[in-house]
Structure formats: C-alpha cells, structure tokens
Amino acid sequence: MAGAGAPDRGAAVTSRVKRAVWLTAPILIAGLVHVAVITRDVAPALARPIDGGRRCRGRPLLGRNKTWRGFLVMPAATAITIAGQxxxxxxxxQLAALGPLARRAPPAWMVGALCGAAYVLAELPNSFVKRRLGIAPGTSAPRARAAQYLVDQVDSVVGCAVAIRMLYRIDTVDAAMSALFGAACHVAVERFMRVLPRRSRAPR
Structure with a gap:
C-alpha cells in the first residue's frame, strides 16, 4: 500500500509544481518587460516618484525608486501576458486545467492588471517602513541585512500570491508554491540587476 501511494504523491507534487510555473510565468515575463523598461530608460517622463516628493517627519514618504512608470508598466504588461496565456x-x-480562472473572476486581461497592481502595491508598505527607519532607496541598514533582503524579495511576490489565490480556482498550497517559485525568480532577476552598469539602474 505504501508503495502504491508514493507514485500518487509524486504525481500530485509534480502537478502542483507545473501549476506554480504556469501561474508565475506571465507575471515573470511582465517583470522582465519592466526590467527592460528600466534598463533602457523607456518613458523617462513617467519615472517620477509616486509620492510626488512628499515627506513625512522630514523623510521621503516612499522614495525616488517607486515611480509612476513601474505603477503603470507592471499592471499593463501583466494584463497582456495573462490575457495571452x-x-x-x-x-x-491540459494547460487550461493548470490555472483556470475563478468562476466570478473578471476577464483575463483584468485579472492580469489586478495581479500586476498587487505586485506593485505590495511593495509600498515595505518602502514606507524603510523610509521611516532612515534607510535610503536601494540600500539596507547595517543591522538585520538578511531579514531586510528577504522582505525586499518577497513583498511583491506575496501580493501576487494573494491575488492569484482570489482570482484563480486554486488552493492555498498552490498559491504558496507559486510564491516560492516567484521568490526564486525574483532573487535571480535582482542578482542580474546588480551586475548591470550603474547608469542602467534607473528609478522604477
């Protein structure tokens, strides 16, 4: 009996991994589009801080790295990639079974826009807290660097995971696995961004 159950468990894990990759792929592609927009400094007029330079207790509200460009590019790109998918x-x-939309979900392009919006909105609380602590955009404090790095890499991913849990017919385990896969991809992209020439690291 134990031997008979093992293949079933293996198939279930494989199915969940495939679903995680499928659900994450359009968001990852949209993220890469965003990276290309940043590195090539496309639409520089939109690279303006969404906080408008406002300050709270003498410190920036969110900082220069959170711009209208990212706020518009990610939802738009994710709307296109998820609609296409x-x-x-x-x-x-077989592909449709990997990530069916929830019965009451809006059209696919709107699902994509919502996932992209969740991605960028989930980053804002972290930025707000870091500015209150006096941590400059794109840097970290001397203490608890590992914890700061972890939060920086998973904030947007968690936002997306919550969105897909609500908008797709999946369970919490699928959403969590998608978040893990997304976090791994996010770290890889962040490492890539670090090796780019400094002039390519324009505000988001």
Missing amino acids: QAFAARAA
Missing part, C-alpha cells in the same frame, strides 16, 4: 490555454485542455 488564457487565450492560448483555451486551445489546450
């Missing part, structure tokens, strides 16, 4: 999945039952 769902259109492709409509022609392949």
Whole structure:
C-alpha cells in the first residue's frame, strides 16, 4: 500500500509544481518587460516618484525608486501576458486545467492588471517602513541585512500570491508554491540587476 501511494504523491507534487510555473510565468515575463523598461530608460517622463516628493517627519514618504512608470508598466504588461496565456490555454485542455480562472473572476486581461497592481502595491508598505527607519532607496541598514533582503524579495511576490489565490480556482498550497517559485525568480532577476552598469539602474 505504501508503495502504491508514493507514485500518487509524486504525481500530485509534480502537478502542483507545473501549476506554480504556469501561474508565475506571465507575471515573470511582465517583470522582465519592466526590467527592460528600466534598463533602457523607456518613458523617462513617467519615472517620477509616486509620492510626488512628499515627506513625512522630514523623510521621503516612499522614495525616488517607486515611480509612476513601474505603477503603470507592471499592471499593463501583466494584463497582456495573462490575457495571452488564457487565450492560448483555451486551445489546450491540459494547460487550461493548470490555472483556470475563478468562476466570478473578471476577464483575463483584468485579472492580469489586478495581479500586476498587487505586485506593485505590495511593495509600498515595505518602502514606507524603510523610509521611516532612515534607510535610503536601494540600500539596507547595517543591522538585520538578511531579514531586510528577504522582505525586499518577497513583498511583491506575496501580493501576487494573494491575488492569484482570489482570482484563480486554486488552493492555498498552490498559491504558496507559486510564491516560492516567484521568490526564486525574483532573487535571480535582482542578482542580474546588480551586475548591470550603474547608469542602467534607473528609478522604477
């Protein structure tokens, strides 16, 4: 009996991994589009801080790295990638089964826009707290560097995980696995961004 159950468990894990990759892929692609926009400094007029330079107790509200460009690019790019993915999945039952939208979910493009919005909105509390602690954008405090790095990498991912849990017919385990896969991809992209020439690291 134990031997018979092992393949079933393995198949279940494989299915969840495939679902995590499928759910994360369009958000990852949108994120790479965002990286390209940043590195090539596309639409520089939109690279203005969303806090408008406002300050709270003498410190920036959010900082120069949180710009209208990122606030617009991520939702727009994710709207396109998720709409495209769902259109492709409509022609392949096996793919459609990996990430069906919730019964009362809005159209696919709107689901994408909401996921992209969740991505950027989830970063704002972290930025707000760091500015209150006097930590400059793109840096970390001498203490608890590991904890700060972890939060920096998972804040947006957690926001996306919450969004897909609400907008897709998946369970919490699937959302958590998607978050883990997304976090790993986020770290990889962040490492890549660090090796870029400094002039390519424009505000988001």
